[in-house]
Amino acid sequence: MRKQTLFRSLQVATATSALALAAGMASAEDYTRFGIEEDVPGMCSYESIDAKDYSGRELTIITHAIPVIGEPTKLHAEQFAELTGAEVEVVHVPFGDLFQRIMIPFQTGQDAYDVLFYASLWVGDFNPYLATVPEEYQNASGMQGLTDTTRDVGMWGGEMKQYIMDGDRHYLKFREDIFSDPEMQARFEEETGRELTVPETWEEYNEVARVFTGWDWDGDGEANYGSAEVVKRDDLMFSAFISRAAPYAKHPEVEGGFFFDLETMEPLINNPGWVRGLELFVDAQEAFPPGGTNFGLGDEIFSFGGGETLMSYSWDDALIQAQQEDSPIRNDVNTAMLPGAREVWNRETGEWDTFEEPNRAAYITWGWTSAVSEASQNKDMAFDYLCFFANEANTKHDLQIGRFGVNPYRADHFDAEFWAGELGWDPDMAAQYVETLQSIDGYDNRVFDLRVPGVGQFMTSLAAGVAEAVAGQSTPQEALDGVAEEWTQIVERIGPDRVREAYANVVELEDAR
Amino acid sequence: MYRQKHLFLLPGLLVLVAIIIFPLLFTIRVSFSSWDVFQPGLDWIGGENYGRLLEDARYWGALGRLLVMAVGTVLIQYVLGFALALLVWGDLRARRFFRVLFLVPMMTTPVVMSVIWRTVFHESIGPLNGILQAVGLHGLPWLSEPTLAFISVMMVEIWQWTPFMFLLLLAGLVSLPREPYLAAKIDGAGPIRTFFAVTFPAMAGISIAAILIRLIEASKIMESVYVMTSGGPGTATETSSYYIYIRGLRDFQLGYASSLSVTYLVIMIISLTIIAKVLVRFFVKDRT
Numbered sequence: 001m002r003k004q005t006l007f008r009s010l011q012v013a014t015a016t017s018a019l020a021l022a023a024g025m026a027s028a029e030d031y032t033r034f035g036i037e038e039d040v041p042g043m044c045s046y047e048s049i050d051a052k053d054y055s056g057r058e059l060t061i062i063t064h065a066i067p068v069i070g071e072p073t074k075l076h077a078e079q080f081a082e083l084t085g086a087e088v089e090v091v092h093v094p095f096g097d098l099f100q101r102i103m104i105p106f107q108t109g110q111d112a113y114d115v116l117f118y119a120s121l122w123v124g125d126f127n128p129y130l131a132t133v134p135e136e137y138q139n140a141s142g143m144q145g146l147t148d149t150t151r152d153v154g155m156w157g158g159e160m161k162q163y164i165m166d167g168d169r170h171y172l173k174f175r176e177d178i179f180s181d182p183e184m185q186a187r188f189e190e191e192t193g194r195e196l197t198v199p200e201t202w203e204e205y206n207e208v209a210r211v212f213t214g215w216d217w218d219g220d221g222e223a224n225y226g227s228a229e230v231v232k233r234d235d236l237m238f239s240a241f242i243s244r245a246a247p248y249a250k251h252p253e254v255e256g257g258f259f260f261d262l263e264t265m266e267p268l269i270n271n272p273g274w275v276r277g278l279e280l281f282v283d284a285q286e287a288f289p290p291g292g293t294n295f296g297l298g299d300e301i302f303s304f305g306g307g308e309t310l311m312s313y314s315w316d317d318a319l320i321q322a323q324q325e326d327s328p329i330r331n332d333v334n335t336a337m338l339p340g341a342r343e344v345w346n347r348e349t350g351e352w353d354t355f356e357e358p359n360r361a362a363y364i365t366w367g368w369t370s371a372v373s374e375a376s377q378n379k380d381m382a383f384d385y386l387c388f389f390a391n392e393a394n395t396k397h398d399l400q401i402g403r404f405g406v407n408p409y410r411a412d413h414f415d416a417e418f419w420a421g422e423l424g425w426d427p428d429m430a431a432q433y434v435e436t437l438q439s440i441d442g443y444d445n446r447v448f449d450l451r452v453p454g455v456g457q458f459m460t461s462l463a464a465g466v467a468e469a470v471a472g473q474s475t476p477q478e479a480l481d482g483v484a485e486e487w488t489q490i491v492e493r494i495g496p497d498r499v500r501e502a503y504a505n506v507v508e509l510e511d512a513r
Numbered sequence: 514m515y516r517q518k519h520l521f522l523l524p525g526l527l528v529l530v531a532i533i534i535f536p537l538l539f540t541i542r543v544s545f546s547s548w549d550v551f552q553p554g555l556d557w558i559g560g561e562n563y564g565r566l567l568e569d570a571r572y573w574g575a576l577g578r579l580l581v582m583a584v585g586t587v588l589i590q591y592v593l594g595f596a597l598a599l600l601v602w603g604d605l606r607a608r609r610f611f612r613v614l615f616l617v618p619m620m621t622t623p624v625v626m627s628v629i630w631r632t633v634f635h636e637s638i639g640p641l642n643g644i645l646q647a648v649g650l651h652g653l654p655w656l657s658e659p660t661l662a663f664i665s666v667m668m669v670e671i672w673q674w675t676p677f678m679f680l681l682l683l684a685g686l687v688s689l690p691r692e693p694y695l696a697a698k699i700d701g702a703g704p705i706r707t708f709f710a711v712t713f714p715a716m717a718g719i720s721i722a723a724i725l726i727r728l729i730e731a732s733k734i735m736e737s738v739y740v741m742t743s744g745g746p747g748t749a750t751e752t753s754s755y756y757i758y759i760r761g762l763r764d765f766q767l768g769y770a771s772s773l774s775v776t777y778l779v780i781m782i783i784s785l786t787i788i789a790k791v792l793v794r795f796f797v798k799d800r801t
Contacts, residue, residue, distance in 0.1 A: 096763070097762070099765065100762050100765060103550065103765055107554070108553070125550050125551070125765075232742075232745060233743045233745040233746075233747075234743045234744065234759070235743060289637050290636030290637045290642070290652060290654065291636030291637055291655075291656060291657050292657070293654075293657040293745075294656045294662075294742065294746065296743075303637075308637065453551040454550050454551055454764075456550065456763055456764045456765060457764040457765075460759060460763055460764050464571070464748065467746065467748070468748060470746065470747070471659055471745065471747030471748075471749060473659070473747040473748065473749075494551050495551075
């Protein structure tokens with residue numbers, strides 16, 4: 001009896017050891033061959049995806065051209081195919097064609113693509129054709145780590161329609177070495193009668209930019225300039241303008257709409273707050289580098305990132321460019337929230353309100369996002385791909401490559417040690433960068449993109465009006481009056497109720513805090 | 514037999530219907546619908562889109578700019594192309610080399626060349642301003658000042674398409690009979706008189722064809738505008754093709770963009786017919 005018991009115990013022990021060994025061997029699988037440092041356990045990890053078998057099935061993905069988002073899409077698609085046996089086709093499309101390449105199959109009922117990568121502000125048009133992210137994926141560890149703001153970007157009508165894989169916002173970038181240089185400080189004080197500080201308002205921004213324009217303040221023998229901005233029409237210029245106008249037009253105590261009055265759907269785009277923003281945008285031209293009024297995003301990135309200009313504001317790219325290992329201004333740059341306004345238009349009272357502390361408006365603009373088509377016959381595989389794309393190991397890898405266009409969006413990305421340790425950033429600068437992102441994420445007075453049906457039409461109209469004012473073809477008031485008139489016509493064509501219903505989702509996010 | 518003969522036309526007719534007639538008819542049909550980003554499909558809204566375009570100042574402004582740009586560039590291309598063709602037609606050393614050299618711009622991809630020209634015109638790092646500054650002049654805001662931006666786009670168009678004009682006119686020159694030149698020489702005519710009395714009138718047919726072909730092409734100016742200025746500064750370089758592209762493929766107003774395209778097509782057919790008649794009258798009159 002004892003022998004039998006002992007024998008059985010030995011059998012159990014052996015079996016358990018064998019299982020443990022097998023499990024140990026499985027977890028010890030080396031996935032670093034995929035270029036990651038270490039697999040992070042979870043339902044989307046390399047190990048979990050490796051356990052799936054999609055042999056004989058095809059996954060079709062549409063994404064942006066290489067490198068921005070297109071390159072990581074391709075990289076992770078190849079990895080996914082190798083791990084699961086699936087056949088993955090990636091279709092790369094230039095940005096100008098991306099919207100219509102996705103929209104035409106949607107409208108004609110074709111099942112053309114399973115997975116879509118696109119600009120998150122298009123959700124107002126795409127949402128009827130997108131599958132809701134299943135509960136199990138929303139509970140994945142990576143998804144649980146999203147910040148509130150980035151999670152909000154994925155939501156539509158209370159449902160998660162977009163699978164978050166990027167986090168975008170506008171913030172200020174400036175040359176720390178120049179701002180902290182006593183000689184520069186003295187020169188600025190001499191010219192303006194005030195101390196050189198990081199601009200807290202857009203008036204201060206324009207003033208600092210003007211003083212540091214047209215002379216060689218970095219000693220490289222070339223003239224430098226004050227500000228690089230995205231001003232080229234139809235090249236995301238509308239985002240730059242909204243950044244400038246928001247603190248004047250987004251009153252922290254006035255609810256019910258920033259672009260429109262939600263009740264009446266009357267455009268607010270030509271109210272005095274917006275006009276003030278445009279006047280300052282027009283004035284800023286004198287501090288642009290030569291050709292600065294034709295700068296697209298790429299020009300802005302290289303102008304600031306290359307050390308030509310003192311300040312800039314947009315997404316992370318220009319900062320990442322400045323922080324490249326071979327950059328002459330590496331660790332000479334710093335970040336802050338966008339400048340604000342001391343006078344803010346109160347559309348309820350019809351008066352300007354004065355603020356002791358500048359009013360700021362955190363602008364959560366754009367951001368790449370992803371989704372699965374409702375018409376897809378491969379939703380399980382499609383969500384697994386997105387889950388894999390955005391797993392912790394892949395994201396950590398992608399964040400370190402500037403050209404990939406993946407920017408911080410999870411709470412653990414806001415860790416200064418990651419930026420200082422992995423990328424060699426100056427610790428103080430990394431700490432300030434993380435603080436800037438956290439401040440934006442946690443800020444109460446927020447502005448989101450106009451995520452409604454026909455957003456392209458609204459933004460094209462806005463860009464055309466702003467471009468006319470910048471080119472001197474009309475005054476800021478005339479330009480924005482024209483935009484308001486066109487917006488009214490667009491709302492009429494789409495249907496005020498339809499736009500209101502969509503815009504209510506945006507206003508809900510803005511007024512939530 | 515008579516019926517069988519017509520059957521041979523069928524393949525050609527089917528191709529014609531598939532690639533020309535059907536897309537044209539479909540575009541006309543779409544132009545009477547409200548197909549938009551929020552209204553997919555072919556409904557019927559009558560002439561609403563056409564009524565809207567009558568009030569669309571941006572469309573008519575773009576059309577006006579296109580007119581200036583197309584006529585201006587084609588005339589300059591004609592003059593330059595003729596001059597280069599005469600140069601190579603004459604007794605020039607290494608003329609085969611120059612013939613190939615002059616054709617290079619036409620053989621390059623318009624989008625790629627526009628990107629290169631955008632760099633050339635770049636006001637900070639572009640070589641053009643560098644050259645101006647090297648000879649003691651100020652750099653110019655090539656792409657950020659409305660008039661200069663318009664001229665810059667025209668310069669690129671002229672650079673790219675003068676070779677086409679050169680090619681056609683050179684072919685015309687080479688095919689001219691020698692006898693009139695011998696007679697002119699016997700009569701003691703100099704080179705200028707020979708050109709105006711013999712060459713220019715003899716080239717009337719090919720000149721009209723070259724100008725019309727280029728006008729048709731120039732009326733679709735798009736790549737250089739898209740790459741160099743995006744229609745800016747303001748709307749200074751926005752042409753009809755670019756505006757229709759914005760409305761159709763950026764804004765996804767397919768119904769409205771179709772009405773813009775159909776209107777544009779009608780205007781172009783009428784304009785080019787008139788221009789052709791004027792050119793014929795001019796050259797024929799010149800001949801007589």
